Amino acid sequence: xxxxxxxxxxxxxxxxxxxxxxxxxxxxxxxxxxxxxxxxxxxxxxxxxxxxxxxxxxxxxxxxxxxxxxxxxxxxxxxxxxxxxxxxxxxxxxxxxxxxxxxxxxxxxxxxxxxxxxxxxxxxxxxxxxxxxxxxxxxxxxxxxxxxxxxxxxxxxxxxxxxxxxxxxxxxxxxxxxxxxxxxxxxxxxxxxxxxxxxxxxxxxxxxxxxxxxxxxxxxxxxxxxxxxxxxxxxxxxxxxxxxxxxxxxxxxxxxxxxxxxxxxxxxxxxxxxxxxxxxxxxxx
Amino acid sequence: xxxxxxxxxxxxxxxxxxxxxxxxxxxxxxxxxxxxxxxxxxxxxxxxxxxxxxxxxxxxxxxxxxxxxxxxxxxxxxxxxxxxxxxxxxxxxxxxxxxxxx
Numbered sequence: 001x002x003x004x005x006x007x008x009x010x011x012x013x014x015x016x017x018x019x020x021x022x023x024x025x026x027x028x029x030x031x032x033x034x035x036x037x038x039x040x041x042x043x044x045x046x047x048x049x050x051x052x053x054x055x056x057x058x059x060x061x062x063x064x065x066x067x068x069x070x071x072x073x074x075x076x077x078x079x080x081x082x083x084x085x086x087x088x089x090x091x092x093x094x095x096x097x098x099x100x101x102x103x104x105x106x107x108x109x110x111x112x113x114x115x116x117x118x119x120x121x122x123x124x125x126x127x128x129x130x131x132x133x134x135x136x137x138x139x140x141x142x143x144x145x146x147x148x149x150x151x152x153x154x155x156x157x158x159x160x161x162x163x164x165x166x167x168x169x170x171x172x173x174x175x176x177x178x179x180x181x182x183x184x185x186x187x188x189x190x191x192x193x194x195x196x197x198x199x200x201x202x203x204x205x206x207x208x209x210x211x212x213x214x215x216x217x218x219x220x221x222x223x224x225x226x227x228x229x230x231x232x233x234x235x236x237x238x239x240x241x242x243x244x245x246x247x248x249x250x251x252x253x254x255x256x257x258x259x260x261x262x263x264x265x266x267x268x269x270x271x272x273x274x275x276x277x278x279x280x281x282x283x284x285x
Numbered sequence: 286x287x288x289x290x291x292x293x294x295x296x297x298x299x300x301x302x303x304x305x306x307x308x309x310x311x312x313x314x315x316x317x318x319x320x321x322x323x324x325x326x327x328x329x330x331x332x333x334x335x336x337x338x339x340x341x342x343x344x345x346x347x348x349x350x351x352x353x354x355x356x357x358x359x360x361x362x363x364x365x366x367x368x369x370x371x372x373x374x375x376x377x378x379x380x381x382x383x384x385x386x387x
Binding site for chain 1: 327330331332333334335336337365372373376377380381383384385
């Protein structure tokens with residue numbers, strides 16, 4: 001009890017000092033608030049799984065289960081998403097009717113995974129990679145790619161592949177960005193659906209434990225490796241496809257892909273993995 | 286005599302007709318209540334997965350004249366919606382209590 005109070009006092013003083021030093025009077029340093037959350041979140045997993053290094057959490061559940069990890073490493077030698085990456089590359093460079101292409105919209109040859117998600121201050125919302133891909137198409141007179149799989153996931157997989165190794169460093173710089181972050185945080189911790197379950201319930205409290213034949217993956221590192229090729233799906237899918245599947249599993253009506261709810265959740269979850277590296281696409285069960 | 290018979294038959298038949306009308310009026314109302322409650326849960330972002338399907342099935346049962354079945358499905362949907370809305374209201378106020386202490 002005493003230790004908890006001391007820890008909270010220390011955190012409060014730290015946030016207060018950072019706030020005072022970082023700008024004009026009364027300006028709130030949202031990044032400092034978020035950094036405290038990140039530290040607590042990551043420390044939770046360090047305590048739960050002291051044998052796992054921070055960077056290994058980007059391997060998802062395979063960071064926790066050695067046998068499953070060996071099988072997964074063998075799958076990754078001839079990955080099932082290989083052809084999707086090739087298809088994604090072709091789509092990325094395929095000229096639109098106006099002569100431009102997706103390549104025209106993204107700098108650095110498309111190796112931009114590390115730039116997403118981000119909070120667009122002018123538009124007042126979180127922008128994800130898949131959203132940016134479709135907005136590029138629409139801006140050039142093309143129809144957006146449908147859904148949360150297929151060509152959208154293929155282009156996303158290609159971009160993720162050529163961006164492997166980029167560090168996650170998502171920032172929260174304004175009140176509006178912090179609001180989006182908090183909405184994502186609320187979504188992550190609130191229980192919902194007929195089973196009254198939350199993201200944190202499964203992927204924090206029960207991370208590493210069994211749910212029937214499967215081991216629950218840790219929330220830390222969740223967003224590093226998408227899109228994924230799931231054996232259950234038999235094809236490639238985006239993070240939002242997975243979110244919708246999770247919501248269905250707990251008896252909750254899923255939200256649309258690229259809905260504000262899922263974009264805010266992606267924003268929060270990616271921030272919690274700050275410091276890890278993007279390593280998508282990946283194979284999963 | 287004919288008038289007396291007509292009057293008697295009306296007196297006998299009226300309660301059963303009224304019962305039928307009342308049943309028909311009650312069932313759509315139950316579906317409407319379920320639909321209104323579902324919309325409330327949806328607006329909160331907490332609608333459950335199967336509620337809309339239950340309401341759809343209740344409507345289909347009603348169209349087939351299966352009132353008891355329709356009532357049962359609509360009642361389930363109404364209960365789901367009310368619990369989902371209560372869940373949403375509770376969580377929007379208390380979600381921070383769900384954060385693990387670590």
